[in-house]
Amino acid sequence: MTDTAPETSGSYRAGFLTFVGRPNVGKSTLTNALVGEKIVITSPKPQTTRRAVRGIVHRPDGQLVIVDTPGLHRPRTLLGERLNDVVQQTLSDVDVIAFCVPADEKVGPGDRFIVEQIGQFPRPRRIALVTKAETVGRDVLAQRLLEVDELAEWDAVIPVSAIEGIQLDTLVRELIALMPESDPLYPADMITEESFEQRAAELVREAALADAREELPHSIAVTIDDVVLRDDGSTREVYANIVVERDSQKGIIIGRGGERLRRIRETAQRELDRISEGRTILSLHVKVAKEWQRDPKQLGRLGF
Numbered sequence: 137m138t139d140t141a142p143e144t145s146g147s148y149r150a151g152f153l154t155f156v157g158r159p160n161v162g163k164s165t166l167t168n169a170l171v172g173e174k175i176v177i178t179s180p181k182p183q184t185t186r187r188a189v190r191g192i193v194h195r196p197d198g199q200l201v202i203v204d205t206p207g208l209h210r211p212r213t214l215l216g217e218r219l220n221d222v223v224q225q226t227l228s229d230v231d232v233i234a235f236c237v238p239a240d241e242k243v244g245p246g247d248r249f250i251v252e253q254i255g256q257f258p259r260p261r262r263i264a265l266v267t268k269a270e271t272v273g274r275d276v277l278a279q280r281l282l283e284v285d286e287l288a289e290w291d292a293v294i295p296v297s298a299i300e301g302i303q304l305d306t307l308v309r310e311l312i313a314l315m316p317e318s319d320p321l322y323p324a325d326m327i328t329e330e331s332f333e334q335r336a337a338e339l340v341r342e343a344a345l346a347d348a349r350e351e352l353p354h355s356i357a358v359t360i361d362d363v364v365l366r367d368d369g370s371t372r373e374v375y376a377n378i379v380v381e382r383d384s385q386k387g388i389i390i391g392r393g394g395e396r397l398r399r400i401r402e403t404a405q406r407e408l409d410r411i412s413e414g415r416t417i418l419s420l421h422v423k424v425a426k427e428w429q430r431d432p433k434q435l436g437r438l439g440f
């Protein structure tokens with residue numbers, strides 16, 4: 137043996153994983169809880185997630201790269217089709233698929249549809265998670281675990297709560313154990329591949345969604361025109377657009393006397409301050425891009 141022999145990585149494991157499940161089962165919340173910072177926006181309104189965002193979880197013995205997918209559903213618009221393409225691509229690439237079912241809802245046809253879909257990708261290992269575990273009693277949880285167990289062959293079935301932080305360490309341990317032996321895939325201080333601009337746009341979209349009425353969520357996109365660093369070297373001015381599909385929606389977003397827009401701005405500003413090192417000053421502008429979800433050119437411009 138010589139002094140220059142490379143240190144063996146021992147049992148260090150690293151790989152990619154994705155959470156799948158019906159809309160609103162808590163996939164994004166779980167991603168953020170595991171990464172320890174808001175990487176993916178969440179919302180009580182279904183189908184909030186639009187892009188494959190990576191969050192990276194670091195442990196001494198391994199690394200998990202989480203790819204957040206938009207969810208499997210039958211496409212009704214061009215946006216829907218593009219989102220499904222992202223999902224298909226993701227599912228064939230990852231090392232582990234973690235299928236999620238919420239503890240507070242019975243397993244149903246929507247879950248079976250997704251299990252069938254992931255069955256078409258034989259390469260990844262598969263585990264099942266019962267999310268929002270803290271919302272039900274022991275009996276219901278046990279029942280749910282049984283229902284999930286019967287759906288397919290899983291490497292593990294684990295109840296978790298992202299909000300209460302229940303079983304998250306167990307989950308990370310199980311996931312790392314399923315990953316291939318590998319050197320780290322990302323530097324130790326990196327928790328996402330998203331740029332500041334991308335994260336800023338998502339935080340504005342989250343704030344707008346939180347305040348939107350039922351008919352609006354799918355019509356909202358956010359773009360960033362510019363981020364300007366002031367001479368003080370620490371204050372950033374962020375110029376963002378909230379893009380909607382119709383003039384009437386523009387009115388809704390702005391609200392009476394600009395009140396709703398002001399609220400959106402304040403909420404997004406608070407979140408931006410949390411992810412920035414210095415101060416940020418957010419300017420919001422509302423724009424109409426007619427029927428952007430069906431228009432290939434507009435979709436391209438909005439980054440889909």
Ligand SMILES: Nc1nc2c(ncn2[C@@H]2O[C@H](COP(=O)(O)OP(=O)(O)OP(=O)(O)O)[C@@H](O)[C@H]2O)c(=O)[nH]1
Nearest residue numbers: 160161162163164165178179182183184185298299
């Ligand atoms: N009580 C409870 N609620 C949770 C938990 N995890 C997520 N939620 C809530 O469930 C809702 C949906 O969470 P998301 O993380 O956005 O769900 P998602 O599966 O990513 O949703 P899509 O983006 O629509 O696919 C939000 O209101 C969360 O606060 C949990 O552990 N406990």
